[in-house]
Amino acid sequence: MFNRGLWYREWRNMRWxxxxxxxxxxxxxxxxxxxxxxxxxxxKDYYESSDFIAQQNEDPEFKTSEEEMKTSLTVAYLAVPMYTTFMDEEYQEYIPFMFFFQLDLxxxxxxxxxFVLGVLAIIFERYTRGNRITVSLPYKRTHIVGVKLLLGIATITLSYIISMAIGLTYFLNHVPSEYIxxxxxxxxxDIVGGxxxxxxxxxxxxxxxLLIGSPIAALVIAxxxxxxxNVLNPMLVNVYNYLWPSAGEAGMGNLLxxxxxxxxxxxxxxxxASFGPVIFSFILSVFMVIIILILYKKQHIERSGYLFAFPWVKWPFLILFSIVIGVAMANLATTNTELSFVSYICWGIGSMIAVFILMLYLLRKMRGLFQGAKMN
Structure with missing residues (x-):
């Protein structure tokens, strides 16, 4: 794991x-x-400008209150909750200052x-048959993928922490403390969860x-x-409203x-503001790292030309893909029409079956889109 040659090799492959x-x-x-x-x-400068003050005096009916101006300049959340249920009472009427950096290009x-960093670490190596060279090196497979993981996670962590620290330091130094x-x-x-x-x-x-041998299919699946x-959340809301239509705001808060x-x-x-999701993120990350170590060790380079890197991946993939698309279609059906719960379920099941059949057909007929044109 800590062999200098291994680290140097992976660094050269991933450095750019x-x-x-x-x-x-x-x-x-x-x-x-x-x-x-x-x-x-x-x-803040706009609120203090002569034009704004004149506008306030000319149109008292639509005058912006002092409370609204103060709240709009108050920095209370790094990511403002979309639902007022999770805001403090003082921000129920007027929304505090919102950060827009997470909406930037x-x-x-x-x-x-x-994501591309992960793609280059595994998928690209498989596509170019570079994994044939990798497995011939005098290193354990778990050590090879372990170094890839450490380099990627360390880069993400350090870049995130340093960038966030510099940015927040600048922000806090330029905004008066009474507004923070x-x-x-x-x-x-939000910081740790991000x-x-x-x-x-x-x-x-x-x-x-590691599961999908074709880079095209892997990109789509990822x-x-x-x-x-974006698919599961609307489904939960729809099902919740069907089953508990009178649950009210408290019930919706629990769902959120x-x-x-x-x-x-x-x-x-x-x-x-619960740390439960953050703890879940950590546990999920550890679980995924363990699975990655196992799969990288178990992979067979002779299956590099196959769509599915492991034979058992095909049917779970088809089933899960069909379920997700079926749920998405059922959600779309509720946007313009009011469906009963039975109709919603029928839409979902019907779409799942149709997608499953379509995917079986595509996997057989469109092999040219996939690496090596081999199927399981």
Missing amino acids: MLLGVAILFFLGITLGLVSDADRWQSQ FFTLIKISV QFDMTKFWM LFSFILIFLVAILIG FGVTALP RFEDYLNVFSLFSFES
Whole structure:
């Protein structure tokens, strides 16, 4: 594991991508927080401008209250909850200052680069048959993939912490302390949860790269996994409303707390201030690392040309893919029409069956899209 030659080899293979990830973290987080600080100052300057004061005096009916102005400048959350249920009472009426750095293009590129880092670590090596050279080296397979994991996770962790520290330091130095009223529990939950979300995206790319032999299919599947909360969360809301239509706001709050556990791949999307989802993210990360070590050790290089790297992957993949698409179709059916619970279930089951049959057909007829054109 700590052989200098092994570390040097993996560093040479991944160094440019690691550097690119670090740069994007700086651009997406540090510069994003700098931009948020400038935006906060611009908002404050606007409230103090003569034009705004004149507008306030000319139109008293739509006058912005002092409380609203103060609240809009108050920094209470790194990621403002979407539902007022999870906000303090003082922010129920007026929303506090919102950070926009996580909506910036560079922040999106960070997520893409972290995923690509995992792709290059495993999928690209399999596609170029570089794994044939790797397994011939005098190192244990678990040590090889362990170094890949450590390099990736260390780069993500250090880049995230340093970028966030620099950005927040700049922000806090440029915003007067009387406006800084962070909910510290939610603040640290967002900080730690954001880090684990990046790590999980990286681990998902590696894990899927070990299960799927085709880079095209692996890219599609990995994207689907990271977007899974966008399918499951609406499903839970629909089912909950069907089964407990009179549960009220308290019941919906409990559901949203549960959804936080599904949002571990979605950056800065936790609603509640509970550390349960963060602990779950850590446990899930450890579990995925263990699975990756086992799969990398068990993989067979002679299956590099197959769509599925392990024979047993095919049917679970087809079933899970069909379920996800079926649920997504059922969710779409409820957007424009009011369906009964039975109709919703029928939509889902029917879509699952149709997708399952379609995928079987595509796997047989469109082999040319997959590496090596071999099927299990």
